Amino acid sequence: xxxxxxxxxxxxxxxxxxxxxxxxxxxxxxxxxxxxxxxxxxxxxxxxxxxxxxxxxxxxxxxxxxxxxxxxxxxxxxxxxxxxxxxxxxxxxxxxxxxxxxxxxxxxxxxxxxxxxxxxxxxxxxxxxxxxxxxxxxxxxxxxxxxxxxxxxxxxxxxxxxxxxxxxxxxxxxxxxxxxxxxxxxxxxxxxxx
Numbered sequence: 001x002x003x004x005x006x007x008x009x010x011x012x013x014x015x016x017x018x019x020x021x022x023x024x025x026x027x028x029x030x031x032x033x034x035x036x037x038x039x040x041x042x043x044x045x046x047x048x049x050x051x052x053x054x055x056x057x058x059x060x061x062x063x064x065x066x067x068x069x070x071x072x073x074x075x076x077x078x079x080x081x082x083x084x085x086x087x088x089x090x091x092x093x094x095x096x097x098x099x100x101x102x103x104x105x106x107x108x109x110x111x112x113x114x115x116x117x118x119x120x121x122x123x124x125x126x127x128x129x130x131x132x133x134x135x136x137x138x139x140x141x142x143x144x145x146x147x148x149x150x151x152x153x154x155x156x157x158x159x160x161x162x163x164x165x166x167x168x169x170x171x172x173x174x175x176x177x178x179x180x181x182x183x184x185x186x187x188x189x190x191x192x193x194x
Contacts, residue, residue, distance in 0.1 A: 020076035020145075024050035024098030027075075029163075029179050031092070031100060033155030038134040040151075041110030043124060045102060046184040049166045050177035053097035070142045071099050078150075080131070080141040087128025090136045092145060103127050103178070106186040126188040162191045 019030050028050035035044045064072045070079040071093055079091040079099050091099040105124045107114055114123045114133040124130040143150070160182040165173055167189055180187050
């Protein structure tokens with residue numbers, strides 16, 4: 001996506017390399033409100049989950065394997081894996097073997113392409129839907145997310161976010177490392193209200 005196209009959407013082009021080199025919870029929060037495009041298709045990130053190296057729910061917990069090798073590489077690279085043998089999931093590598101799972105985004109650009117990939121219904125609410133809508137597969141694993149086919153738009157202001165425990169896991173479920181854009185209709189699942 002060209003910088004002038006991002007400006008037309010009201011976004012500031014950026015390369016968030018500095019933000020990637022931090023721990024996973026800080027990166028997960030920092031990504032809320034930023035926009036991600038893959039070959040011009042994408043939108044604003046509205047939900048993330050963080051996973052740290054010492055986290056029993058993390059793929060990096062037991063050390064490097066062929067499957068999780070990208071998690072032990074440089075921050076800012078993609079870690080892609082298949083969940084339950086069905087859905088690709090896109091993660092952004094953080095510092096020290098951590099990663100951030102992109103759980104949902106608000107579609108902004110390439111909606112027709114997303115609809116062709118996804119069919120009717122929710123386009124990017126949930127990590128599997130998000131990856132399918134963006135055309136993510138194993139060929140993206142290990143790629144530097146600061147380079148093509150990825151393109152970023154900076155958030156225009158500090159978002160009003162919510163924080164809660166992670167979902168869809170069986171270990172370390174109490175860690176409050178799920179972040180979302182408050183009142184977004186594009187979340188994979190609502191956050192509990194207090």
